[in-house]
Amino acid sequence: MSGIAFHGVRKSFGAVEALKGIDLEIPSGTFTVFLGPSGCGKTTLMRVLAGLEAQTEGDVLIEGRVVNEETPAERGVGMVFQSYALYPHMTVRENLGFPLRMGDKPKAEIAARVDEVARVLQIEHLLDRRPSQLSGGQKQRVAIGRTVALDRRLFLFDEPLSNLDADLRVEMRLELQRLHRRLRSTMVYVTHDQVEALALADLIVIMRGGTIEQVGAPDRLYDDPANLFVATFLGSPRMNLLQGTVEDGGASGRIRLVSGDAIPAGPLPLRAGEAVTVGIRPEDLSVDSGDLALPFEPEMTEHLGANGYAYGRVAGARATVQLARRGGAFVAPEGRVMVRADALRLFGPDGARLRAPVRGREALAS
Numbered sequence: 590m591s592g593i594a595f596h597g598v599r600k601s602f603g604a605v606e607a608l609k610g611i612d613l614e615i616p617s618g619t620f621t622v623f624l625g626p627s628g629c630g631k632t633t634l635m636r637v638l639a640g641l642e643a644q645t646e647g648d649v650l651i652e653g654r655v656v657n658e659e660t661p662a663e664r665g666v667g668m669v670f671q672s673y674a675l676y677p678h679m680t681v682r683e684n685l686g687f688p689l690r691m692g693d694k695p696k697a698e699i700a701a702r703v704d705e706v707a708r709v710l711q712i713e714h715l716l717d718r719r720p721s722q723l724s725g726g727q728k729q730r731v732a733i734g735r736t737v738a739l740d741r742r743l744f745l746f747d748e749p750l751s752n753l754d755a756d757l758r759v760e761m762r763l764e765l766q767r768l769h770r771r772l773r774s775t776m777v778y779v780t781h782d783q784v785e786a787l788a789l790a791d792l793i794v795i796m797r798g799g800t801i802e803q804v805g806a807p808d809r810l811y812d813d814p815a816n817l818f819v820a821t822f823l824g825s826p827r828m829n830l831l832q833g834t835v836e837d838g839g840a841s842g843r844i845r846l847v848s849g850d851a852i853p854a855g856p857l858p859l860r861a862g863e864a865v866t867v868g869i870r871p872e873d874l875s876v877d878s879g880d881l882a883l884p885f886e887p888e889m890t891e892h893l894g895a896n897g898y899a900y901g902r903v904a905g906a907r908a909t910v911q912l913a914r915r916g917g918a919f920v921a922p923e924g925r926v927m928v929r930a931d932a933l934r935l936f937g938p939d940g941a942r943l944r945a946p947v948r949g950r951e952a953l954a955s
Contacts, residue, residue: 618773631781689739725754
């Protein structure tokens with residue numbers, strides 16, 4: 590199993606710096622997801638790891654060994670791309686065995702390995718079909734199986750599910766989780782889809798503009814974002830953001846929202862009058878449970894089966910409230926919403942998280 594390290598890795602394409610000094614450690618055996626918007630550098634970082642791109646500066650290490658000059662094969666890397674890239678004239682069995690035949694493996698070994706991979710991915714019944722006779726999900730299983738057949742130490746996945754419809758994406762996420770549990774190999778996965786990242790990852794690396802914004806377990810990043818970018822990138826619906834200023838930064842200080850409402854706060858590393866953003870997840874707003882009350886102006890509601898949402902304005906800012914279900918019906922807020930003081934996330938003028946605790950059990954002053 591492969592532990593991975595990037596030490597000061599930079600990558601430039603002419604005047605464009607795609608990676609701006611990446612320092613990262615990935616433990617052996619983890620399922621790590623590189624997550625971020627288009628153009629953030631996540632695919633470039635994976636290609637540098639694979640050996641498909643040479644970094645401009647820095648070192649890449651696999652299992653403690655610097656691999657800067659090694660080919661993908663020498664690095665022990667297997668890759669699965671967005672494109673299935675199956676040979677249409679070959680059966681599934683032949684597609685799975687092709688990379689082994691190119692490696693001059695004995696026929697008996699190839700047959701045994703193909704049967705083993707087919708069993709792991711539950712595609713034994715497809716072995717005699719050709720790609721044109723497969724569904725999208727089946728084709729992706731074969732593409733994954735062809736890489737798994739090589740028995741690599743490190744598996745890289747570059748947005749492999751983006752061509753699949755919603756149901757198949759869920760099914761394939763489960764398949765990838767099962768595969769990781771069985772192989773216990775190091776897997777690195779690139780996506781811009783936060784649902785995939787939260788569902789699959791042991792470790793998420795959130796990137797923006799060629800840099801790493803935050804690294805951590807999915808729950809940690811969701812509950813404890815380091816900055817506004819991470820806070821709003823993770824979560825659907827996204828975090829509600831209320832704007833305000835520090836009214837008093839002392840021990841009994843508070844934040845005055847643009848609506849005129851005030852939130853009691855502990856000591857903040859800001860001066861009076863400096864801007865503050867208050868972040869609240871939709872599920873942390875409630876009809877009647879919490880420490881603090883905020884005015885709510887409803888605009889519309891959505892009932893989406895198991896979940897329901899109210900849309901409107903909280904303390905003057907556009908906001909989403911996740912509805913509670915009681916007695917089989919959703920209960921929508923009227924006039925106000927409640928929030929626990931410990932559910933508030935505070936961010937400074939530069940977007941960085943303010944770690945000072947917010948005190949609860951105090952009424953809002955207006």
